[in-house]
Amino acid sequence: MATPAKATERAIPPQRMRLWFRRLHDGDAVAHLVTLIFASSVLLVTSLLVYELWVDSAFSRQEFGWGFLFTSTWDPVFENFGAWPFVYGTLVTSALALLLAVPVGLGAAIFLAELAPPKISSALAFVVDLLAAVPSVIYGLLGIFVLVPWMRTTAEPFLNTTLGFLPLFQGPAYGVGFLAGGLILAIMILPFIISVSREVLLAVPRDQREAALALGATHWEATWKVVLPYARTGIFGSIFLALARALGETMAVTMVIGNTPQVSSSLFAPGYTIAAVIANEFTEATGDMHLAALMELGLVLFLVTFILNGLARLLILATTQQGTARE
Amino acid sequence: MNLRTLWRKLINAVMFGLSGGCTLLAVSVLLFILGYLVWQGGEAVNWAFFTELPRPVGETGGGMANAIVGSAKLLLLAALIGIPIGLLGGIYLAEFGGKTWSFLLRYATDLLNGAPSIVIGLLAYAVLVLPMRQFSTLAGGFALGVIMIPTALRTSEEFLQSVPRPLREAAMALGASRWKTIATVVVPAALPGILTGMLLGLARIAGETAPLLFTAFSNRFWSPGWSQPTASLPVMIYTYAIAPYEDWHRQAWAAGLVLLVLILIANVGTRFLLSRRTPWERL
Numbered sequence A: 001m002a003t004p005a006k007a008t009e010r011a012i013p014p015q016r017m018r019l020w021f022r023r024l025h026d027g028d029a030v031a032h033l034v035t036l037i038f039a040s041s042v043l044l045v046t047s048l049l050v051y052e053l054w055v056d057s058a059f060s061r062q063e064f065g066w067g068f069l070f071t072s073t074w075d076p077v078f079e080n081f082g083a084w085p086f087v088y089g090t091l092v093t094s095a096l097a098l099l100l101a102v103p104v105g106l107g108a109a110i111f112l113a114e115l116a117p118p119k120i121s122s123a124l125a126f127v128v129d130l131l132a133a134v135p136s137v138i139y140g141l142l143g144i145f146v147l148v149p150w151m152r153t154t155a156e157p158f159l160n161t162t163l164g165f166l167p168l169f170q171g172p173a174y175g176v177g178f179l180a181g182g183l184i185l186a187i188m189i190l191p192f193i194i195s196v197s198r199e200v201l202l203a204v205p206r207d208q209r210e211a212a213l214a215l216g217a218t219h220w221e222a223t224w225k226v227v228l229p230y231a232r233t234g235i236f237g238s239i240f241l242a243l244a245r246a247l248g249e250t251m252a253v254t255m256v257i258g259n260t261p262q263v264s265s266s267l268f269a270p271g272y273t274i275a276a277v278i279a280n281e282f283t284e285a286t287g288d289m290h291l292a293a294l295m296e297l298g299l300v301l302f303l304v305t306f307i308l309n310g311l312a313r314l315l316i317l318a319t320t321q322q323g324t325a326r327e
Numbered sequence B: 001m002n003l004r005t006l007w008r009k010l011i012n013a014v015m016f017g018l019s020g021g022c023t024l025l026a027v028s029v030l031l032f033i034l035g036y037l038v039w040q041g042g043e044a045v046n047w048a049f050f051t052e053l054p055r056p057v058g059e060t061g062g063g064m065a066n067a068i069v070g071s072a073k074l075l076l077l078a079a080l081i082g083i084p085i086g087l088l089g090g091i092y093l094a095e096f097g098g099k100t101w102s103f104l105l106r107y108a109t110d111l112l113n114g115a116p117s118i119v120i121g122l123l124a125y126a127v128l129v130l131p132m133r134q135f136s137t138l139a140g141g142f143a144l145g146v147i148m149i150p151t152a153l154r155t156s157e158e159f160l161q162s163v164p165r166p167l168r169e170a171a172m173a174l175g176a177s178r179w180k181t182i183a184t185v186v187v188p189a190a191l192p193g194i195l196t197g198m199l200l201g202l203a204r205i206a207g208e209t210a211p212l213l214f215t216a217f218s219n220r221f222w223s224p225g226w227s228q229p230t231a232s233l234p235v236m237i238y239t240y241a242i243a244p245y246e247d248w249h250r251q252a253w254a255a256g257l258v259l260l261v262l263i264l265i266a267n268v269g270t271r272f273l274l275s276r277r278t279p280w281e282r283l
Helices: A006-026 A028-056 A058-069 A084-115 A118-133 A136-163 A178-202 A206-214 A219-248 A251-256 A274-284 A288-320 B003-044 B047-051 B065-096 B100-114 B117-132 B137-161 B165-173 B178-206 B233-242 B246-277
Strands: none
Touching (some): A028 A058, A028 A288, A058 A288, A084 A118, A084 A178, A084 B003, A118 B003, A136 A251, A136 B003, A136 B233, A136 B246, A178 A219, A178 B003, A219 A274, A219 B100, A251 A274, A251 B233, A274 A288, A274 B117, A288 B100, A288 B117, B065 B137, B065 B178, B137 B178, B165 B178, B178 B246, B233 B246
């Protein structure tokens, strides 16, 4: 639309109206408006989410302040709530998950992006995506009946005899606990790390590889010293994305972590996570304060994953230019 | 060949070997999950599982017919929320969107996508369960619908954008308005992709458990209408798995198998559908 001179500004509204009506007649403006409304509902839902979590956690926020996150009593009867054991459990299991999943995920991504022929690579990537499609509760099911018994009878006694001098691997082997939670989370975030890292690696320009190879580097050296540094930002993005998943993951962890609010230096000990306590206690919470405390945990969880996701998307966007387009 | 070259070649082989091992590990996890579920669930699944209600505690047998219907109802509600918003929102982002507003919307969508599903459950609880003073199918469906929106929206946008420009231009050149072009040319061209996105979105929420725990809750009987608590497959798997009864564990495996098979069929099926129908879209 041409920009009119100042003097004719008064005449514009009717003209614009007429134009608008004509477009309305074609359906264009209506379509624009309707689709805009539907698209904007995403913003609406997101803000509603923040609003509800904020308002419904008011009791707890006013009563406990920041100390909520760092005190360890969780007592629904006397309405005294401190979330440290849950925060601790969430951090420990997520850290464990990253520790286990990042090397494996990165290795697989390197194989898929650098070595495997394109057809095999995309077929395997599809299988990896299927792994991401398996529901959390099914991981939990396998966790309870396969992973936990195996941890109790085999893995934990083994770790205890070999690495038992570390406080991490001491104490009785329950099967359920931080280690089981971390392990199952590692398996669950693996597909995210693989598929995003693979895409980031594939987005590295060919010239980079060819230049390194032309200088006499072996294939691995080219990958390790040229391609990986080039893709570093995006890979960090994929790790953040995975971390956000791990922090918010509920069912599988709930089923294998033992649901005991305690802080323990041993990885064999049962623990609790933020998401797990919401899942377990929300339906039974009767007091307003209890509900508010759980809502505040939800708020914390949301804000942390919000920040991590925001960062991750920016990092991936910076490397692939279309990082947000695909999961 | 001197020693150093040999060493470098060795490192090359070893590291790529390891990376291949990592891939093998990831793929074998999926095979293990599938195999184990087929083994355990295959023994447990029977006709009664699909047709009967859960028996009272202590009696063996019975099935999860109510949970299957419950899941279907929840998915229907979710689809009613997710599909219109996904499709029309995707059209806006792909066809009308400006720069800033679209970026903001995309970003919000991605953030919503990353929000833990249990937090979405809290939203549904606050918005629907509290005012109605009752757990309901409605609240569960709403939670699932919200979770479905990001996937539905982003995939429809992506597939709409992948429709070649000349197609649009041809329609415009024939005098079609923008809207006419979208409705009769662009959307039909992208339809297989969009349907795929919707199906994938549904497959994703079909297994969601956490947000249902305190929205749809659970029910050991049929749940008539939309405003009562309802059973659903994922929640049944959870409650049956953590219960101390052997027979419940058996049924949890059966439900797990049914759920996983449905989800995998949706995933694999859409992939084949896509690879056939949209030649310009890379997979």
